[in-house]
Amino acid sequence: DAGVTQSPTHLIKTRGQQVTLRCSPISGHKSVSWYQQVLGQGPQFIFQYYEKEERGRGNFPDRFSARQFPNYSSELNVNALLLGDSALYLCASSTHSGRAIDTQYFGPGTRLTVL
Amino acid sequence: AQKITQTQPGMFVQEKEAVTLDCTYDTSDPSYGLFWYKQPSSGEMIFLIYQGSYDQQNATEGRYSLNFQKARKSANLVISASQLGDSAMYFCAMREGVKAAGNKLTFGGGTRVLVKP
Numbered sequence: 001d002a003g004v005t006q007s008p009t010h011l012i013k014t015r016g017q018q019v020t021l022r023c024s025p026i027s028g029h030k031s032v033s034w035y036q037q038v039l040g041q042g043p044q045f046i047f048q049y050y051e052k053e054e055r056g057r058g059n060f061p062d063r064f065s066a067r068q069f070p071n072y073s074s075e076l077n078v079n080a081l082l083l084g085d086s087a088l089y090l091c092a093s094s095t096h097s098g099r100a101i102d103t104q105y106f107g108p109g110t111r112l113t114v115l
Numbered sequence: 116a117q118k119i120t121q122t123q124p125g126m127f128v129q130e131k132e133a134v135t136l137d138c139t140y141d142t143s144d145p146s147y148g149l150f151w152y153k154q155p156s157s158g159e160m161i162f163l164i165y166q167g168s169y170d171q172q173n174a175t176e177g178r179y180s181l182n183f184q185k186a187r188k189s190a191n192l193v194i195s196a197s198q199l200g201d202s203a204m205y206f207c208a209m210r211e212g213v214k215a216a217g218n219k220l221t222f223g224g225g226t227r228v229l230v231k232p
Contacts, residue, residue: 042225045219048219102210
């Protein structure tokens with residue numbers, strides 16, 4: 001079975017530009033979460049989407065937005081890029097079944113470099 | 116206050132020996148879940164093991180076991196019989212309010228493990 005997939009793998013942008021990152025969850029998973037991992041730190045939660053609705057939002061500016069499609073894939077958009085947005089962006093999917101064990105499975109990430 | 120603290124930035128371990136990675140957490144929520152993930156240099160976060168706050172027994176998954184001490188708010192990962200492929204960053208993470216809306220994981224700063232042959 002295919003795991004979580006993300007595209008592109010790497011991306012180089014300049015300050016002020018906009019970027020769109022894409023994620024396809026594991027088949028059968030309806031929840032997608034996005035995390036930002038700056039070099040040398042643990043991941044930070046950005047968004048969670050479940051059934052196309054935003055279910056959680058981390059402490060990120062409005063330049064960050066996301067959406068989920070009917071097939072449960074998701075896009076993360078970042079506008080007006082800053083140097084500090086350079087990071088590994090991780091997507092995770094889960095069943096979000098409401099059971100106690102609802103493990104999130106991560107994709108390989110998109111490494112964004114802002115110059 | 117840090118919700119997840121991993122005090123060991125890096126560790127060396129001899130191949131075939133066991134290693135314990137420390138994790139302490141802070142929450143007032145009675146219902147929470149604790150996770151350990153492995154992140155090789157490739158970047159992907161690989162799920163290793165889970166412990167629920169109401170679980171009576173420590174979780175085990177193959178060579179991974181979790182030493183859960185609820186009163187001390189610690190959830191240390193034990194890797195037995197270390198292998199060269201275990202060299203990676205290891206992250207402890209917590210999800211609070213398991214039955215609440217939202218699926219946010221809060222991560223610690225990680226511990227880098229290097230297995231020596």
